[in-house]
Amino acid sequence: MRTRTNQSHELKLLLVCLLAAFILIFIVRSTLTTSQKHQTQEETRSGGCAGACNKLPRSLAQALIHYSTSVITPQQTLKEIVVSSRVLDKKSPCNFLVFGLGHDSLMWNTLNYGGRTVFLEEDEAWIKQIQRRFPMLETYHVTYDSKVNQAENLIEVGKGPECTAIGDPRYSMCQLALKGLPDEIYETSWDLIMVDAPTGYYDEAPGRMTAIYTAGMMARNRKRAGETDVFVHDVNREVEDKFSRAFLCEGYMKKQEGRLRHFIIPSYINGSESVSNRPFCPTLNSLSS
Secondary structure, eight states, X not given: OOOHHHHHHHHHXXXXXXXXXXXXXXHHHHHHHHHTOOOOXXXXXXXXXXXXXXXXXXXXXHHHHHHHHOSOOOSSOXXXXXXXXXXXXXXXXXXXXXXXXXXXXXXXXXXXXXXXEEEEESOHHHHHXXXXXXXXXXXXXOOOOOOGGGHHHHHHHTTSHHHHSOSOGGGOOOTTOOOOSOHHHHHSOOSEEEEOOSOOSSTTSOOSHHHHHHHHHHHHTOSSSSEEEEEEEOTTSHHHHHHHIIIIIGGGEEEEETTEEEEEEEOOEETXXXXXXXOSSOOHHHHHO
């Protein structure tokens, strides 16, 4: 059996390799793009590029240095990270919303280079600490008024018509809808959403009930045509397991790897306003037919 130290070293090595591969792709693409531009020598001299077009962006360099030297590894395992990173590889640059700010945040931000990655965090002191080290991370403070010990009641509340009605969470009558975020969070069509927060391992913790429900509603209420990949971490715990199955739907579940569950949820919006007649959760029979 491999020791925990060896597993940690393997995960750290994977992160460095992923970032290095991403950087190599970036350099190759930049070189090809530059070679395709038909500029005269005078235009090149006056354009101010002077070789800087192929220079490694500071954010990528900082991420590579951080994960090469850090003794702290991300919360997710190697196999769990690969599931999300493969989707990012296909969709980036894209809009990526992450519930939680942690040791893996710089990695997610870097893997979505050129896109927009936003982090929602409950701990204001932690936000300030991370922003001092990585000011490029776009982070917003969020307040949760739920508790883990309310989960059993909330999952029953979520079955009501006010919670299965598709719409903007800001104006929802559902107790599970997360309100109070910046308007742009609700108005953005998110391509990926990762739920890895808030804290949920003791009874008085806020739990991820509202985060999971709101992630699903944002995906369904997406104004831009297409689908949203939603990931929920720690599904080994009761709340994450039950709420992801109930509000992200087993019919939309694509894969589970370790403690990470992957759902693909389509937009329920036809055009800019009207809501389709899709059921809140599809039946497994309808998906297979």
